Amino acid sequence: xxxxxxxxxxxxxxxxxxxxxxxxxxxxxxxxxxxxxxxxxxxxxxxxxxxxxxxxxxxxxxxxxxxxxxxxxxxxxxxxxxxxxxxxxxxxxxxxxxxxxxxxxxxxxxxxxxxxxxxxxxxxxxxxxxxxxxxxxxxxxxxxxxxxxxxxxxxxxxxxxxxxxxxxxxxxxxxxxxxxxxxxxxxxxxxxxxxxxxxxxxxxxxxxxxxxxxxxxxxxxxxxxxxxxxxxxxxxxxxxxxxxxxxxxxxxxxxxxxxxxxxxxxxxxxxxxxxxxxxxxxxxxxxxxxxxxxxxxxxxxxxxxxxxxxxxxxxxxxxxxxxxxxxxxxxxxxxxxxxxxxxxxxxxxxxxxxxxxxxxxxxxxxxxxxxxxxxxxxxxxxxxxxxxxxxxxxxxxxxxx
Amino acid sequence: xxxxxxxxxxxxxxxxxxxxxxxxxxxxxxxxxxxxxxxxxxxxxxxxxxxxxxxxxxxxxxxxxxxxxxxxxxxxxxxxxxxxxxxxxxxxxxxxxxxxxxxxxxxxxxxxxxxxxxxxxxxxxxxxxxxxxxxxxxxxxxxxxxxxxxxxxxxxxxxxxxxxxxxxxxxxxxxxxxxxxxxxxxxxxxxxxxxxxxxxxxxxxxxxxxxxxxxxxxxxxxxxxxxxxxxxxxxxxxxxxxxxxxxxxxxxxxxxxxxxxxxxxxxxxxxxxxxxxxxxxxxxxxxxxxxxxxxxxxxxxxxxxxxxxxxxxxxxxxxxxxxxxxxxxxxxxxxxxxxxxxxxxxxxxxxxxxxxxxxxxxxxxxxxxxx
Ligand SMILES: Cc1cc2nc3c(=O)[nH]c(=O)nc-3n(C[C@H](O)[C@H](O)[C@H](O)COP(=O)(O)OP(=O)(O)OC[C@H]3O[C@@H](n4cnc5c(N)ncnc54)[C@H](O)[C@@H]3O)c2cc1C
Numbered sequence: 083x084x085x086x087x088x089x090x091x092x093x094x095x096x097x098x099x100x101x102x103x104x105x106x107x108x109x110x111x112x113x114x115x116x117x118x119x120x121x122x123x124x125x126x127x128x129x130x131x132x133x134x135x136x137x138x139x140x141x142x143x144x145x146x147x148x149x150x151x152x153x154x155x156x157x158x159x160x161x162x163x164x165x166x167x168x169x170x171x172x173x174x175x176x177x178x179x180x181x182x183x184x185x186x187x188x189x190x191x192x193x194x195x196x197x198x199x200x201x202x203x204x205x206x207x208x209x210x211x212x213x214x215x216x217x218x219x220x221x222x223x224x225x226x227x228x229x230x231x232x233x234x235x236x237x238x239x240x241x242x243x244x245x246x247x248x249x250x251x252x253x254x255x256x257x258x259x260x261x262x263x264x265x266x267x268x269x270x271x272x273x274x275x276x277x278x279x280x281x282x283x284x285x286x287x288x289x290x291x292x293x294x295x296x297x298x299x300x301x302x303x304x305x306x307x308x309x310x311x312x313x314x315x316x317x318x319x320x321x322x323x324x325x326x327x328x329x330x331x332x333x334x335x336x337x338x339x340x341x342x343x344x345x346x347x348x349x350x351x352x353x354x355x356x357x358x359x360x361x362x363x364x365x366x367x368x369x370x371x372x373x374x375x376x377x378x379x380x381x382x383x384x385x386x387x388x389x390x391x392x393x394x395x396x397x398x399x400x401x402x403x404x405x406x407x408x409x410x411x412x413x414x415x416x417x418x419x420x421x422x423x424x425x426x427x428x429x430x431x432x433x434x435x436x437x438x439x440x441x442x443x444x445x446x447x448x449x450x451x452x453x454x455x456x457x458x459x460x461x462x463x464x465x466x467x468x469x470x471x472x473x474x475x476x477x478x479x480x481x482x483x
Numbered sequence: 484x485x486x487x488x489x490x491x492x493x494x495x496x497x498x499x500x501x502x503x504x505x506x507x508x509x510x511x512x513x514x515x516x517x518x519x520x521x522x523x524x525x526x527x528x529x530x531x532x533x534x535x536x537x538x539x540x541x542x543x544x545x546x547x548x549x550x551x552x553x554x555x556x557x558x559x560x561x562x563x564x565x566x567x568x569x570x571x572x573x574x575x576x577x578x579x580x581x582x583x584x585x586x587x588x589x590x591x592x593x594x595x596x597x598x599x600x601x602x603x604x605x606x607x608x609x610x611x612x613x614x615x616x617x618x619x620x621x622x623x624x625x626x627x628x629x630x631x632x633x634x635x636x637x638x639x640x641x642x643x644x645x646x647x648x649x650x651x652x653x654x655x656x657x658x659x660x661x662x663x664x665x666x667x668x669x670x671x672x673x674x675x676x677x678x679x680x681x682x683x684x685x686x687x688x689x690x691x692x693x694x695x696x697x698x699x700x701x702x703x704x705x706x707x708x709x710x711x712x713x714x715x716x717x718x719x720x721x722x723x724x725x726x727x728x729x730x731x732x733x734x735x736x737x738x739x740x741x742x743x744x745x746x747x748x749x750x751x752x753x754x755x756x757x758x759x760x761x762x763x764x765x766x767x768x769x770x771x772x773x774x775x776x777x778x779x780x781x782x783x784x785x786x787x788x789x790x791x792x793x794x795x796x797x798x799x800x801x802x803x804x805x806x807x808x809x810x811x812x813x814x815x816x817x818x819x820x821x822x823x824x825x826x827x828x829x830x831x832x833x834x835x836x837x838x839x840x841x842x843x844x845x846x847x848x849x850x851x852x853x854x
Contacts, residue, residue, distance in 0.1 A: 222814050224745040247815045293818055293825030294679075295517075359614050368842050422803065430613040430639045430836045433684070437677040439638070447679045450832055451825075454810045455818050462814060464755050480753075 087164070094161055098143075098168040105137055106172050114436070115445040116173035117452055119296040122250045127175075134176025135208030144182050145206040152190065152202050163336045163391040167384075170337025171344045180212040180250070181205045184328050185258045188275060192316030192324045201277060213251040215259035215278070215302065216325075218244060223465050225260075226269040226322065230304060232261035232276060239263070239276065239314065241284075241307040247459070251287045251300040255280055259309075260325055263318050270322035275315040282307050294435070294451045329461070334394075334406060336387035338413030342380040342420055345445065349373060349424050352441050363427060372423035379416040386412065404474030407466040414456040414463060421449035486775070488556070495538075495553055499560040502533065507566055509823045515567045516681040522569060522603075522645050531600025536574045540582070544594040550782040551716050555723035555774070562727025565826040567682060569603045569642040575720050576641075576713065577604035577650050584661060584701035584709035593648070593663075605646035605666075607637035607687050608710065615843045617659060617707045622689065624653035624660060629696045631655070631662065633670075633689040639836070643673045643685035650700060651689070657704030662694050669693075680833025715791045718838045719778050722798045725834050726774055729767050729798075729805045732827045736760065736809040743814075750812070759808045766801040773797065789851045792844040799841045802831040 087095065109116075112126035121131045138144050147162045148154020169177065177183070186205050189198055204210035221228035230243025241261060251257065257278045264272030280287070284307035292298045316324050350373060353364035363369050390405045424446040425432030434440035435447050457463045471477045488496070506526050507515075515523050530536065538553050540546025554575065561570065574597060581593055596602040612619050622635030633653055643649055643666065651662045664671065670692035676684040701709050737760065740751030750756050777794050780787040806828040810817035817824050835841065 217815065220744075222745060227745075291820035293820050293829065295820055299815075358612055359616055359618065366842075418807070425832065426835075426840065426842065428613075429615075429840060430609055433678045433680060433833050433836055435677040435679055439676065439686075444677075447832070450679065451829070454807070454828070457811060458814055458818065463811070464753070467755065 091161060091164060095164050095168060098165055101137075101141065102168060102172040102174050105134060106174055108133070113175070115443060115448050116175065117448075118249060118298045118455070119292065119294075119448070119452065120173075121175045122253055122298050123296040128253045131175040131178075132208070132211070134174060135178060135211075137208075138176045139206065139208035144177065144208055145186075148186070148202075148206065149190070152198065153206050159391045159395040160388075163334060163387065166334070167336040167340040167387075171340040173341055173344070176208070178205075178208075178211050180214045180254070180258070181210055181256075184214065185212050185277075188258065188315065188324055188328045191327050192275070192320075196312070197277070197315060210256060211250070211254045212256045212258055213248050213254040213280070213302075215245045215248060215251075215257040215261075217247045219246050222247075223462055225325075226273070228260065228262065228273070230259075230261045231265050232259070232263050232274060232309065233265065234263065234311070234318070237311050238308045239311060241276075241278075241304040241309060243304050245302040245304075247290070247299045248287075248302045249299045249459075251280065251302050252289060252297065257302070258315075260321055263314075263321075267319070272319050273325070274318050274321035275324050276309050277313040277315060278307070278309055282309070284308070292451070292455070294448070298455075334387045334390040335383065335409035335413040336391070338409075338417060339380045339383040339387055342376060342383075342413075342416055345420060345424065345442070345449075346373060346376050346380065348442050348445075349376075349427065353427065356441075358429065366427075369427045372427060376416070376420050376423060379412070379419065383409065383412050383416060401474075404470055407461075407469045407474070410460060411463050411466040411470070414453065417449060417456060418453040421446055421453050425450055486772075488552075492553060492556055496556045496560060498533065499535070499557050500563070502530070503560060503564040503566055507564055509565065509826065512565050512567060512826060513820070519675075520645055521567060521675075521681070521683040522642070527568065527603075528600050530568070530570070531598065534598075535570070536578075536600065537594075537598035539574075540578065540594050540598060544590050545598055546594065551719075552778045552782055554716075554720055555778050558720045558723040559727035559730075562724035563731040565728065565731075565823070565830060569605075569645060569683075571717075571721065571724070572606060572642045572646075573597055573602070573604040575717050576606040577648075579713040579716055580606065580650055580661065580700060580709055583712040584705065586700075589663065589700065602648060603642060603646050605640050605643040605649045605685075605687075607640045607643065607649050607651045609639045610635070610637060613638070615839050620652045620654055620659045620707070622651065622653045624655045624662065624694070626655065626696075631694045631696065631699075633662065633664070633692040633694055635689055637687040637689070638684075639676070640685045640687050642683045643687045644675050644683055649687065651687075652706050652710065655703050657702075659706035659710075660703045661700040661706040661709060663698045663700055664689075664692065664694055678833060679829050681829070682833055714838055715787055716781055718791050718795050719774065719781060721834060721837050722770075722774055722794050723778070725798050725802045725831070726767070726771050728827045728830055728834075729770070729802055732806050732809040732824060733760070733763050733767055735824055736763070736812050739813055756812055759812060763805045763808050766805055770794075770798050770801050789848055792839075792848040792851065795839055796841045796844040796848065799835045799844075802834065806831040 110126045112124040113120045113130050120127050142155050145154040146157040150156055218228050232239040232241045259276040259278045262272055263274040284305040286303040288301045289297050290299050353369055356363045386409050393402050428441050431441050435444045472479045535557055537546040538549045542548045624631045624633050646666045649664045649666050651664050670690040672688045674686045678684045741749050743750045777787055777790045809824050810828050813824055816822045
């Protein structure tokens with residue numbers, strides 16, 4: 083066993099750190115504390131996201147794990163995790179997770195050569211931004227019950243229905259859409275994946291505000307939207323299998339743990355420089371215990387994330403689903419704990435949001451709200467617990483009709 | 484023993500609930516939160532007409548002299564509706580300070596006006612260090628002839644932006660001393676802070692503010708004692724508001740869990756969800772009955788130092804726990820500004836700080852327990 087990074091990985095890590103350290107100095111105030119709201123709430127925030135995407139593309143880092151065939155670098159999984167980790171630490175934008183982490187792998191797995199040639203390069207070059215058209219008002223956890231239809235008529239498909247919680251639909255040019263091509267079908271049968279231009283007639287985006295008033299997600303309505311048949315990805319009616327593959331690309335969580343570490347460092351700094359009731363906050367037993375617990379969470383979580391990468395690299399897929407679920411669950415609940423603990427340590431200041439007096443620029447009261455999104459999206463934490471119980475522990479599975 | 488509310492109290496609860504349901508639906512709550520004033524004057528006047536503000540004031544000052552439990556009933560109902568108003572800062576914080584420490588003349592001058600909805604008041608206690616303790620009060624009040632000159636900065640002052648009068652905890656050579664300051668006095672400047680509760684917290688700066696000596700509430704140096712006298716009742720009132728929020732959060736979540744179907748099953752049918760909800764219910768039940776006991780003790784004039792701190796620490800944690808689970812059970816819709824559960828989730832964090840966070844009350848409790 084050897085936990086050291088290789089020389090090569092070490093150098094890569096330094097390159098990533100140098101890059102983000104310098105580029106994040108260009109973040110506009112509107113980018114705030116980053117995250118989904120930093121990227122999507124304001125135009126300036128999104129502009130910074132696209133700027134960073136361009137910079138990352140120049141380095142080839144948007145496609146680092148892709149096969150050379152598609153202009154990638156075939157970097158190892160370990161290298162990708164190191165990248166995620168460093169980027170998570172800086173809370174840096176520029177990787178459109180929908181395009182890079184979800185749709186590109188879908189394309190590689192199921193698209194025609196023509197589609198790959200047409201759709202992959204703009205993603206690789208940081209020029210195409212996507213949103214994810216999966217969830218519907220009545221199909222959340224139970225995604226397979228979705229009812230938006232896409233009916234073939236001549237050389238196109240006609241889409242009717244509604245998506246919701248669509249992050250960034252107000253900024254993205256494209257959506258990858260999961261819709262029912264066979265209206266008589268049920269559940270996972272008869273679903274198909276599409277590449278959709280958001281400027282097509284009949285697509286309507288209605289903002290939904292997050293609880294803190296920020297514009298992150300939207301409702302998207304389809305009224306007789308015509309998608310050219312060439313934008314069906316893969317085989318008609320086989321979209322569920324393709325989508326389930328994409329789900330597995332939702333990541334190891336390495337970025338979440340390094341993000342927590344950075345906030346921990348900032349909190350320690352804050353606690354050392356703040357005196358209350360004649361005592362440095364860093365000497366307060368409550369604060370010390372809380373921050374020690376967050377450190378432990380970030381440490382053990384990082385080990386899990388690295389183990390996931392290792393299993394991936396070795397092609398040991400048996401334990402992967404369980405470990406990935408565990409990591410998603412653990413990292414999002416760690417963020418929740420961090421946000422609560424940090425705002426407690428701050429005392430009255432913990433309630434400040436975008437306020438000049440807010441410690442850490444209000445990042446923690448922000449996180450107190452944004453962390454709830456993370457325990458819900460990408461498979462709710464209850465669904466992750468189900469998976470761990472069913473797949474990981476082999477407990478009897480609940481039967482759904 | 485009698486563990487029930489009496490008939491009048493049930494009626495009061497009903498009338499507050501009905502008024503708020505009609506006048507301040509959740510959409511109006513959001514509108515008020517988003518407005519610069521953070522306050523609806525019309526509603527305030529109507530509330531005054533209904534007589535909510537005078538209930539606990541003594542008859543000698545135009546009040547009804549009813550026990551404090553009635554104030555907690557009002558606060559609980561306000562909590563259920565996430566009702567934003569200066570009721571707590573005006574009637575409870577400042578009303579109780581005046582009751583505990585004000586001169587007969589001050590009570591005559593202010594309490595009837597508060598009762599009539601004609602005065603909005605704010606209590607300025609905390610400063611830059613954000614200490615809950617006596618030593619945290621450093622704003623200087625220098626005597627000059629019969630007057631005092633105030634210099635310094637107060638933070639986290641609820642509703643100062645709409646207040647007519649601010650009760651300021653300042654430091655004279657005799658110690659912490661309270662002053663009633665007209666918010667329009669030259670040298671007073673007020674700025675709203677951006678808080679998770681969207682609840683009109685303000686920074687109030689005093690720059691050579693001249694205050695006449697008769698604006699002092701209580702004796703010089705008696706300020707901390709008066710604040711300590713006020714705190715138990717006010718803390719319990721805040722807990723009542725928080726528990727109203729807990730009750731509503733559980734009710735909303737229960738209804739949603741019955742109605743929301745995924746995998747052809749109401750999500751409330753999943754045992755994972757049932758166990759969350761059972762825990763939420765336990766958290767509530769173990770808090771609400773304790774609230775009743777503690778407010779009864781205060782109305783009986785008993786010492787409830789331990790109990791008040793135990794209650795606030797308990798409610799701080801349970802309100803956060805209940806609202807966090809409530810959002811989780813709602814899924815995506817729980818995270819929106821449009822849907823109502825988020826109002827409670829944000830308030831749970833905001834109210835945690837009011838009149839002492841959990842760490843403060845744990846400490847106080849440990850002291851009271853002789854540690
Ligand atoms: C900030 C944010 C951004 C999002 N972005 C996108 C996006 O870009 N594109 C997109 O398509 N979607 C997006 N989503 C939607 C997200 O994927 C869904 O919210 C999620 O799948 C849950 O679905 P739901 O909200 O309908 O909740 P529901 O599925 O209705 O769940 C409600 C509650 O029931 C629980 N539950 C459901 N089934 C079970 C079960 N079998 N056992 C135990 N408990 C269960 C859930 O865990 C949850 O607590 C986003 C959501 C959020 C919060």
